[in-house]
Amino acid sequence: MKIGNRIKWAVLALLALMIIPAAAIASDAKLEEKVVVYSTHGESMLELVADAFEAKTGVEVEFINLKGELADRVRAEKANPQSDVMYGGPSSVYQELKKEDLFVPSTPEWAAKINPLFKDKDGYWYGTIQTPVLMFYNSKMMSKADAPKDWWDLADKKYSNKIVSRNALSSSARATYSALLQQFEKKGELADGWKFLKAMDGNVKRYYGSGSLQFQAVGREEAPLSFAVLNSVVDNKIKNKMPLEIIDAESGSPVITDGIAVIKGAKHPKAAQAFVEFAGGTEAQAMLANKFNRMPTHPAAIEKAPEWMREIKFKVMDVDWGALAVKQSEWMQKWDSEIKDSGKDKK
Known part of the structure; x- marks a missing residue:
């Protein structure tokens, strides 16, 4: 064997001795x-x-x-x-x-x-x-033509008493309400965001503390329209045979x-x-x-x-989750104390 090859193999052997113990420590870590x-x-x-x-x-x-x-x-x-x-x-x-x-x-x-x-x-x-959060509706109670095309339609008075929703104790609802508010804030129109949520609240027939109760309400035709995490909509459509249709919102849906x-x-x-x-x-x-x-x-x-x-294809809403993390708690406290059920007695 040439001297050059001996040096080459010696170096490789040395490297092997250096590497093997490290690998052994990683694999044998108790x-x-x-x-x-x-x-x-x-x-x-x-x-x-x-x-x-x-x-x-x-x-x-x-x-x-x-x-x-x-x-x-x-x-x-x-x-x-x-x-x-x-x-x-x-x-x-x-x-x-x-x-x-x-x-x-x-x-x-x-x-x-x-x-x-x-x-x-x-x-x-x-x-x-x-976890995408999408709007959905009961197709026995509402046609595709009558269903909202975007989140902002939920404030339209034609959907009065046609929405059921989770309350803000639900992490998906908290994230969704906050993401919708952020769309207004990014345009410098946060006050309009609160007006939107109040108008939407005026159309909500009832808030539920659990997802199962929310879907039961839609299934028994208490109201045709709601929003929830996509897997729950699919679960109820496939396993519980509910006539649910998903809405791909024009401005995207929070993920x-x-x-x-x-x-x-x-x-x-x-x-x-x-x-x-x-x-x-x-x-x-x-x-x-x-x-x-x-x-x-x-x-x-x-x-x-x-x-x-x-x-399943859906558009993703542009949400800055990092910025939202700073404001979500404050916003949802305000939603819970000032927005939720604030318009019900005025109907």
């Missing part, structure tokens, strides 16, 4: 025995993800469903976190909590494959589910990103990072797509998702 997950997702969804993660890693998942109280709970425990992972809730909330120094960054293997719309540029949170993040000060940080890796990966996202109609953010998972997720 995870903690459990991970605590705070979430807004339903228990059946959480159980599915938890069982699959436990089967893959041996790590026990302790999850708590906190619905609308999730962000407040994470804030309250900042000095002594009781959870390792925040899973679920809209990206606007994640952006708020990032600013409050409540997360640590992570770099899952799939991070680069996710559209920038669905992740934090610094890696503090990632979207695992994309909420449900996120996941590792909580700063987590007591089980390695297991937390592993849970984020799993929950945002192709396997878990495709699993939720097929069992719960949740639309993935991961392109490879979309390919394994139900056919309707690839076929």
Whole structure:
């Protein structure tokens, strides 16, 4: 063997010795025995993800469903976190909590494959589910010609008593009302945005605290028109045989990103990072797509998702979720105290 080749192989051997231990440390890193997950997702969804993660890693998942109280709970425990992972809730909330120094960054293997719309540029949170919010109507009660063409039509008096809606305790409703307001704010017309919401409120027959009650109201023909996350509309149309038709709003529809993040000060940080890796990966996202109609953010998972997720087309509303994170709480407090049901007695 020539001297040049000997040097070449010696260098390669040295590099191998430098690389192998690092890889071994990464692969042999021992995870903690459990991970605590705070979430807004339903228990059946959480159980599915938890069982699959436990089967893959041996790590026990302790999850708590906190619905609308999730962000407040994470804030309250900042000095002594009781959870390792925040899973679920809209990206606007994640952006708020990032600013409050409540997360640590992570770099899952799939991070680069996710559209920038669905992740934090610094890696503090990632979207695992994309959730379009669309208007829909009961086709037995309303024709396509009579249905609204855009969100702003919901303020038209011809839809008086023809709308049922979720209240602002629903994260999707909060995000939608705020996104609609922002469209006015961007034009310097926020006051007109509040007038629009008040006029829309005047047409709402009733607000509901749960999605199931909302859809039951439309199904039993209490009112023909509403808005909700797309997967819930599809669920009720396919599984419950409801005569629902989706409206592709002319100005687009808000698309909420449900996120996941590792909580700063987590007591089980390695297991937390592993849970984020799993929950945002192709396997878990495709699993939720097929069992719960949740639309993935991961392109490879979309390919394994139900056919309707690839076929349904809708325009996306231009929403600055980062800017919205700063104002959403204030705006929704005003909506709840000054707008909701404010026009009902004047009819």
